[in-house]
Amino acid sequence: MKQIESYRHKKILVLGLAKSGVTAAALLHKLGAFVTVNDKKPLSENPEAQGLLEQGIKVICGDHPIELLDEGFELIVKNPGIPYYNPMIEGALEKGIPVITEVELAYQISEAPFVGITGTNGKTTTTTLVYEMLNVGNKAPLIAGNIGTVASGVAQAATAENTIVIELSSFQLMGIETFNPKIAIITNLYDAHLDYHGTRKEYIEAKANITKKQTELEYLIVNADQEDTMEIARHSKASIIPFSTKKKLTNGAYIDEGWIVFNGERVMEIEEIALPGVHNLENILSAMAAAKLSGVDNKAIQEVLRTFTGVKHRLQYIGEISGRKFYNDSKATNILATVNALAAFDTPIILLAGGLDRGNEFDELLPYLKNVKAMITFGQTAPKLERVGNEAGIKTMKRVDNVDKAVPEAYRYSESGDVILLSPACASWDQYKTFEVRGDIFIEAVHKLK
Incomplete structure (x- = not known):
């Protein structure tokens, strides 16, 4: 690690924690900066912020107070998920405070x-x-x-x-x-x-x-x-x-x-x-x-x-049960990713799809559903996906509450030689914290079938 001096005695605001914010705050503290951390989660529910507090780093939790920008910060290191239209970021840029990511x-x-x-x-x-x-x-x-x-x-x-x-x-x-x-x-x-x-x-x-x-x-x-x-x-x-x-x-x-x-x-x-x-x-x-x-x-x-057969949650091969092959493509959080997954197989597919409704329709899937013999839907977008499935002539469609319940239903409608594919075409946030959580639930449900 280069022992750079450019941050020594600089007053720096780390906005938003998660993994990157915690690491950046601790590093800047080590480099001699005067660090303030601001996170929306209350301190009592924020073990990461508590850990930084123990290191002697100033922590402000529970809100993003705009008046914080009047404290003379020379730099903001923001969590990547915080958009630039956030009032804190807009205010910083208006004041000429540079904003970087870690x-x-x-x-x-x-x-x-x-x-x-x-x-x-x-x-x-x-x-x-x-x-x-x-x-x-x-x-x-x-x-x-x-x-x-x-x-x-x-x-x-x-x-x-x-x-x-x-x-x-x-x-x-x-x-x-x-x-x-x-x-x-x-x-x-x-x-x-x-x-x-x-x-x-x-x-x-x-x-x-x-x-x-x-x-x-x-x-x-x-x-x-x-x-x-x-x-x-x-x-x-x-x-x-x-x-x-x-x-x-x-x-x-x-x-x-x-x-x-x-x-x-x-x-x-x-x-x-x-x-x-x-x-x-x-x-x-x-x-x-x-x-x-x-x-x-x-x-x-x-x-x-x-x-190399793939990364977890990205067209990941899970295994075979009675001639059915299971693939976890939970990372398919958009239509194109699901199109790519569907195009990877020339055998009959049982498609598990659905999730967060961002306002879009799914007509772009239509040309790629020809090998889909059954569709199991869940989440906010289930009705939209069912409409496209009907237009594609898919004879079997079943709506379930979640991914855990989708797996045994998919197996029920499948035969030896079929692919059972989780490729949601949607983000997970209507039901699951991350696509990784959604994919892990799919994997666990497949293992339950075994």
């Missing part, structure tokens, strides 16, 4: 270079693939970011011998100033989080921040099959490494005659790859490119791709 802090103290991965879909799978390839290739990677480990915590332990492989959300990328990954990946871009960003343009601009400080000495791996991603590439100063699942490229990562190829070199036959789903080829190509640029040999890449 990813920026992690970059400033890190001795290790970063490989940063962003995009709408495939971030976690790609991040995990890059980490595994670097690990098998003896490159001493560490994994961080939106995947579940706090970047500024990982960066404190990193040395120059490590590489930090980090998954980055648009929320995190809006709060960076100097962050400059050695290698950046943009997997793809679709409409997402517009309730946070307001417009598609602002969402794409947030994603583009991953490359805004890159120079020709760094690399941007970018999806050549999308105009939005290539537009970002045209404005980047980085060395551009394109990837494509649809066309043969003069350089970069692509598919040729059943092989995945990097800069003209055949690396592996597609039929040997364990990870299911055509959409995962995007993730594989971009991860392979990052690994090759990091000096990983083909043998290590092949070993990972022959054995």
Whole structure:
């Protein structure tokens, strides 16, 4: 960890706790800053805040008092989930107080270079693939970011011998100033989080921040099959490494005659790859490119791709019961993710879907429901999904209270050779705290069937 002096004796407000806020507050305190933590949860229900209080850090809980901004703060480190239209953030920006996320802090103290991965879909799978390839290739990677480990915590332990492989959300990328990954990946871009960003343009601009400080000495791996991603590439100063699942490229990562190829070199036959789903080829190509640029040999890449079957909650294979195969795709919190999951199978599917109603309809699913023989719905969007199921001609539809009850119903309507797929096409927040909780309940229900 770099012992930077830029925060010593600075008055800094950490807004919002959770894992990233707790780690950032403790780090800034260690770096000599005068830290105040402000979290909406009451102190009596906030063990994280209590722990910071014990370290001598000032803690204000229960509300976000706007008058706090009059106390002369020189910087705000905000939780990524707090939107920029929050009155505290709007007030800070009006006063000229810089606002960052803890990813920026992690970059400033890190001795290790970063490989940063962003995009709408495939971030976690790609991040995990890059980490595994670097690990098998003896490159001493560490994994961080939106995947579940706090970047500024990982960066404190990193040395120059490590590489930090980090998954980055648009929320995190809006709060960076100097962050400059050695290698950046943009997997793809679709409409997402517009309730946070307001417009598609602002969402794409947030994603583009991953490359805004890159120079020709760094690399941007970018999806050549999308105009939005290539537009970002045209404005980047980085060395551009394109990837494509649809066309043969003069350089970069692509598919040729059943092989995945990097800069003209055949690396592996597609039929040997364990990870299911055509959409995962995007993730594989971009991860392979990052690994090759990091000096990983083909043998290590092949070993990972022959054995890696997916990330938990992302088209995760759970097991087989009486000829039925169960897949947990709880991370499918939008329609596109469910489209990709449905396209991964050519066998009959029992689809478990539903969740938070964000006001959208599900007509985009219609062309992809041809293999769905039964649909089990739950949550706020159950009626909307049933309407689409009726239009698709699905003969069997059953509404249940929750995922736990959906699993035995799905089994009841299934036969040997069927796939039972949890791919909700919706966020989980109407019934579950996170998509991980929803996925764990699915897994547990499958084990109960066994």
